[in-house]
Amino acid sequence: MMPPLIEVRGLRYCYEDGTRALNGVDFRLERGETVALFGANGSGKTTFVLHLNGLLAGEGIVEVCGLPVNPQNIPEIRRKIGLVFQDSESQLFMPTVLEDVAFGPLNSGMSRQDAVERAQAALQTVGMSAAAAKAPYHLSAGEKKRVAIAGILAMDPEILVLDEPTTSLDPPGQGALAELLVRLPQPKILATHDVPFARALCDRAVFFQQGVIAAEGPVEDIVIRFGWELALERSKLRR
Ligand SMILES: Nc1ncnc2c1ncn2[C@@H]1O[C@H](COP(=O)(O)OP(=O)(O)OP(=O)(O)O)[C@@H](O)[C@H]1O
């Protein structure tokens, strides 16, 4: 039997300052699935996704395509999982946008010409071709996000993990990203506060609460159960 794409059992992680960010997370990603990670600020979503490609290493079991995430397997696992960080600043580091997006393919051994072609195609996909020669640190927040997404698409990973992908994108950009992701065949994990985005893309949702997954189910059920869409309306803020 094929193992699940991602299997996490009993994952615990404590930051150096003593913050217990994960307190026993159990999670599976099956083939063909797109799953939303919901949960309040600080509930552990980002800490969780950073374990999937070995950027953090807690206690418990984390396996990708049957491979334990350990130093020996990390290079292979990072080819399988494309992770777009919540903070795109920390993802962009080359002098130009094109170099940045081509970095992954080049680093994985592709010829310069092939890597540049991949990068150009990925930039086109996210609507950032015109910025190819710009310095990433001169881009707006939404533009940085798009370039970071292009950098992952250029690697053509088997699984896509996006942490708050719609943050800083303008409404047309959010729509375009949703349409782009729907067309991509890869299974996906989307950590997001954007309920319409999750509803449009995800087969199910899990809900993080204080470092554990407190519930999982169809997106709509989770949204209703945790009042996840109506909080702003309920705040009685009126002008
Ligand atoms: N580098 C760090 N050092 C210490 N504590 C941290 C660090 N990074 C995160 N934390 C803490 O770990 C907990 C989980 O944070 P995490 O970033 O995983 O939450 P999140 O669910 O992604 O939140 P958000 O919705 O705001 O993105 C929080 O209490 C946070 O303050």
Ligand SMILES: [Mg+2]
């Ligand atoms: Mg986060």
